[in-house]
Amino acid sequence: MELRHLRYFVAVxxxxxxxxxxxxxxxxxxxxxxxxxxDLEYEVGTPLLLRSARGVELTPAGQAFLDHARLALAQAEAAVEAARRAAQPAKATLVLGFLTGQEIDWLPEAMRILRDELPSIEVTVCSQYSPDLAQNLLxxxxxxxxxxxxxxxPDLDYRVIVKEPLMVGLPSDHRLASQDAIALQDLAGETFIGMSNTAPTLRAIIDDHLGSSGLDLRQAHRVDNLAMAMSLIASTRGVALLPEYAKNFLPRAVTSRPLAGEPLTIDLVVGYNKTNASPIVRLFLSRLDQLKKKAPHRDDEIPAAMATTEPKGDRYARPG
Structure with missing residues (x-):
């Protein structure tokens, strides 16, 4: 069995x-x-695909094989990347990923920690959806x-750095905007804007919370990024539950209020591959308590981004 068989199977x-x-x-x-x-099915010893005029579907064996095929391909890519890095001149380097928008709050302190320890370190920054960050760590x-x-x-490990409250995003002139905090029940009857699968962890937390509350909120839209969320809140006069860091992106037409009662939170973590033996990774993880002490305390002002750092990555902030 060759890697190309796995790539072909995953594509199909x-x-x-x-x-x-x-x-x-x-x-x-x-x-x-x-x-x-x-040939692949012959080598595995069981059918992996059901073929029909409409296309192909996975058999139960095919579904089980798919998960392992993806993992094997990810590990092969990781091996190639590790070899390429090992062949480079010995220089302190780190590739740091962010859920888009979180770098505004966390990149300055992360850079300070790294440069205090390694003044000449070369840091590459990218921003992506959280699931994409996970795949790139793998x-x-x-x-x-x-x-x-x-x-x-299972190959990733996470260290929680902050439990981020969820807030209500709503039009600035909405009737509920006059309240200091908004109860979930106050959203009954409102056009509710939910999250798409680009933010599966956030979507699950919101959907579970709505389900346990017994409140039947009709999710009229599901959004892929924060720019889309802000646009729909303003244009449809809808409401959404958003992580607190979304305050960094509120236009004038949109405001936010905390949820009344016990806070609903989502973890922001530093994730890494368990097999990554980089001493720089270990050093950074050892300084996480120092990073937590610098957790952002947001107010109505948007923090200034670092003028000398322009992260590579996506144009719009992703919810998550």
């Missing part, structure tokens, strides 16, 4: 079609791909990431 499983996977993902002929899949493309604790990632 994700596309749900041999033809689409061959043409769009793998740039190969469909008959050749079909032959590769038959592949060895990131050393550390400020993110959400993603489920079913």
């Amino acid at each position: 499983a994700e596309e749900g079609s041999l033809t689409v996977a061959a043409e769009r993902r793998l740039h190969t002929a469909q008959p050749s791909l079909s032959r590769q899949m038959r 592949r060895g493309k990131l050393d550390l990431a400020f993110m959400r604790p993603e489920a079913q990632m």
Whole structure:
């Protein structure tokens, strides 16, 4: 069995079609791909795909094989990345990831800790969805990431740095904006804006909380990023539950209020791959208590971003 068999199988499983996977993902002929899949099934010893005129579906064996195939490919990428880094000149480097928007609060102190210990360290910064950060930690493309604790990632470990309260985002002239805090029951009948699967941890926390409250909020929209959330709050006069760091992005047309009662929170963690033996990673983790003491205390002013650091990554802040 070769890595290409695993790549082909994952592509077919994700596309749900041999033809689409061959043409769009793998740039190969469909008959050749079909032959590769038959060879893989022969080697595994059991059917992995159910073929029909509508495409392909995974058998139970195929679904189990898919999880391990993805992990094997991620580990292979991590091995390549580790080898490439080892071949580079000995220089202190760190690749640091952020859930987009969190770098405003956490990057300055993270950089101070690193530069205090390693003045000449080269730090690369990127911002992504939390699930993407998790995948890049697995592949060895990131050393550390400020993110959400993603489920079913046994090769990753997380250190909680803050429990971030969720708040209500709503139009600035909304009737509830006059209140100091908003009870969940006050949102009954409002157009509710939920989260998409780009923020699975946040979505699960919100959906679970709404379910346990017994409040039937009709989720009219699900958003992929904070810019979209702000736009829909303003344009549909809807409301949303957002993590507190979203205050960094509130336009004039949108305001926020805390939830009344016991706070609903989501963990912000520093995630890392358990197999990453970098001494810089270990050093940074040993300074997390120092980082926690600098946890942001937000007010109505937006903190200034570092003028000399421009993170690479996505254009819009992602919810999460």
